[in-house]
Amino acid sequence: MKNTIPFNKPSIVGNEIKYIRDAVRQGQLAGDGVYTDKCSKHLGSLTGAKKVLLTHSCTAALEMAAMLCDLGPGDEVIMPSFTFVSTANAVVLRGATPVFVDIQPDTLNIDPIAVSTAITQKTKAIFAVHYAGFPADMDALADLAKKHGLFLIEDAAQALGSTYKGRLAGSLSDMAAFSFHETKNIISGEGGALAINRSELMERAEIIREKGTNRSQFFRGQVDKYTWVDVGSSYLPGELIAAYLYGQLEAEPAIRTRRLAVFDAYMDALTPLVATNKVTLPYTPLNCTGNGHMFYLLLDSLESRSAFIAEMKAHNIITPFHYVPLHSAPAGKRFGRAHGDLPVTQRISETLVRLPMYFDLGSDIETVIDVALNVLGNTPRGWT
Numbered sequence: 001m002k003n004t005i006p007f008n009k010p011s012i013v014g015n016e017i018k019y020i021r022d023a024v025r026q027g028q029l030a031g032d033g034v035y036t037d038k039c040s041k042h043l044g045s046l047t048g049a050k051k052v053l054l055t056h057s058c059t060a061a062l063e064m065a066a067m068l069c070d071l072g073p074g075d076e077v078i079m080p081s082f083t084f085v086s087t088a089n090a091v092v093l094r095g096a097t098p099v100f101v102d103i104q105p106d107t108l109n110i111d112p113i114a115v116s117t118a119i120t121q122k123t124k125a126i127f128a129v130h131y132a133g134f135p136a137d138m139d140a141l142a143d144l145a146k147k148h149g150l151f152l153i154e155d156a157a158q159a160l161g162s163t164y165k166g167r168l169a170g171s172l173s174d175m176a177a178f179s180f181h182e183t184k185n186i187i188s189g190e191g192g193a194l195a196i197n198r199s200e201l202m203e204r205a206e207i208i209r210e211k212g213t214n215r216s217q218f219f220r221g222q223v224d225k226y227t228w229v230d231v232g233s234s235y236l237p238g239e240l241i242a243a244y245l246y247g248q249l250e251a252e253p254a255i256r257t258r259r260l261a262v263f264d265a266y267m268d269a270l271t272p273l274v275a276t277n278k279v280t281l282p283y284t285p286l287n288c289t290g291n292g293h294m295f296y297l298l299l300d301s302l303e304s305r306s307a308f309i310a311e312m313k314a315h316n317i318i319t320p321f322h323y324v325p326l327h328s329a330p331a332g333k334r335f336g337r338a339h340g341d342l343p344v345t346q347r348i349s350e351t352l353v354r355l356p357m358y359f360d361l362g363s364d365i366e367t368v369i370d371v372a373l374n375v376l377g378n379t380p381r382g383w384t
């Protein structure tokens, strides 16, 4: 029996294990040691952000961002319904209300026109998601945020290294949250970071991350003892996680190049399917560069997608889908509300399927392409 081709495989690409050993030798396993510092500095240049704080997940970074926006009961936050649950949970945990809007049919990112019509007196922030690593239309969103005095946050979980009009994801808003979960480009098992671009938020961000204490100021010698000064939680990762992450960050250019090559290879091989009108391929938004995070197909119906997934599975290839729209999920109905109908979200959620994409995919991509071409177009390569 042939080996299964999974849709993701965590990678070890360089010095991860060496750095973990070194971290153990150095004797500090708790957070904010040497490797946390190295990662934060490295992420500063990879995101273009003014300050980067390592967290234990993107979920944690989003929760911190929600606290830093001072969200509370009565406040509304506009976000896409087509996203991971953490974007919304961060808001709900503060007692505020997610207002779900539709996405653009080509980029699959939040639609600024939908955002503009969803703004009310209660709106306090816009949470934009850079889906599949392609940045949302940040200029249009920044204009709206400025006009209405709103916070603008990037959920950049998937977008490390991507650019928008020559600027890096993470530098396009007030704050941005990144993920290093094992399904992302740069990984540490679980892991994340909060990038902050507004100076007045930086000190409070450190405090929230350190259980509501001014411990960071104490270690910098700015106060003579540390104490409980604000609300907070424990959002920092330990040094072993940071050590693994640093090994990955050093290899970031190679990882991005390899993933972009996989993306391009899928694109080249599957483009003939577009003529059948049964398949739509990913779209790169104008003036943006992606990071090869994901390769997806949009099929023509839910039935076609179910059949495709089953056929691929029969060939031992795993092709998952996502997301169940948040506005129609049980918790989404309970804690949030949809702004009008969200037809694009509904359609994309029923027709999107992801192909295997990971650093070590190697020649297995040939198998995935051949089987996909066969299943979707009855045209194995070499027949035309």
Ligand SMILES: Cc1ncc(COP(=O)(O)O)c(C=O)c1O
Pocket (backbone or CB within 6 Å): 056, 057, 058, 059, 060, 083, 084, 086, 087, 129, 155, 157, 158, 178, 179, 180, 181, 190, 191, 192
């Ligand atoms: C858009 C988006 N936001 C947030 C998250 C949460 O990331 P983490 O698992 O690091 O908490 C993910 C993870 O898949 C995501 O894709």
